[in-house]
Amino acid sequence: MITIYGCYRSRASRPLWLLAETGTPFTHVPVIQAYRLPDADAPDAPVNTRSPAYLAVNPIGQIPAMVEGDLMLSESLAICLHIARAHGGSLGGQTHAEQALLENWALFAATSIEPHSLAIMQGKDAGLIAVEAAKLSRGFARLEAHLAGREWLLDRFTVADIMVAECARYAQGHAELMQTYPLLAEWLKRCQARPAFQTMWVTRNAEPA
Numbered sequence: 548m549i550t551i552y553g554c555y556r557s558r559a560s561r562p563l564w565l566l567a568e569t570g571t572p573f574t575h576v577p578v579i580q581a582y583r584l585p586d587a588d589a590p591d592a593p594v595n596t597r598s599p600a601y602l603a604v605n606p607i608g609q610i611p612a613m614v615e616g617d618l619m620l621s622e623s624l625a626i627c628l629h630i631a632r633a634h635g636g637s638l639g640g641q642t643h644a645e646q647a648l649l650e651n652w653a654l655f656a657a658t659s660i661e662p663h664s665l666a667i668m669q670g671k672d673a674g675l676i677a678v679e680a681a682k683l684s685r686g687f688a689r690l691e692a693h694l695a696g697r698e699w700l701l702d703r704f705t706v707a708d709i710m711v712a713e714c715a716r717y718a719q720g721h722a723e724l725m726q727t728y729p730l731l732a733e734w735l736k737r738c739q740a741r742p743a744f745q746t747m748w749v750t751r752n753a754e755p756a
């Protein structure tokens with residue numbers, strides 16, 4: 548049985564969306580980020596990223612983490628790749644080449660998309676946001692070109708769409724940037740229209756902000 552540690556308002560959204568796609572049974576432990584609590588060390592604090600019980604699972608003290616049998620994974624995209632490979636059917640790679648493509652998209656999402664999209668979402672300063680938008684344009688232009696004539700990143704919906712869409716989502720509020728990449732914007736909406744995304748999203752939005 549898979550256990551996912553991490554509240555929905557975190558990068559745990561990625562494997563939680565994927566698990567909703569696959570219908571794989573799992574246990575959920577909604578560990579919350581310590582910095583979101585007034586006193587994470589208080590005896591009555593909810594289980595959080597500084598709780599000894601959680602650090603015993605994932606010593607790095609970040610969410611998400613996944614445990615399945617003896618296997619513990621602490622990187623959201625590695626968790627997604629594992630679930631897709633072990634439980635995902637057509638959401639995972641069917642050949643070595645497809646598996647390599649999924650891994651390529653995971654690393655692309657983590658290095659070319661997430662740092663800049665996150666900086667845009669968290670940015671308070673217009674100048675800094677503009678710098679990050681310019682940096683993100685390189686990855687977004689690559690996606691825009693790739694999506695010409697394609698519905699999904701591979702020849703069907705796969706874990707690659709989940710990983711890249713979840714990293715791109717942070718920049719979705721930047722209207723000007725999204726207008727520059729219409730195929731990307733449409734693909735993101737297509738991903739988010741999936742019932743499994745909606746299941747994840749409704750649960751996420753029901754959590755306290």
Ligand SMILES: N[C@@H](CCC(=O)N[C@@H](CS)C(=O)NCC(=O)O)C(=O)O
Pocket residue numbers: 556557558559580581582596608609610611621622623624
């Ligand atoms: N590269 C990691 C990053 C994990 C991460 O930064 N998680 C955040 C929540 S989304 C966290 O645990 N923050 C609390 C902390 O760093 O103390 C992944 O993708 O899983």
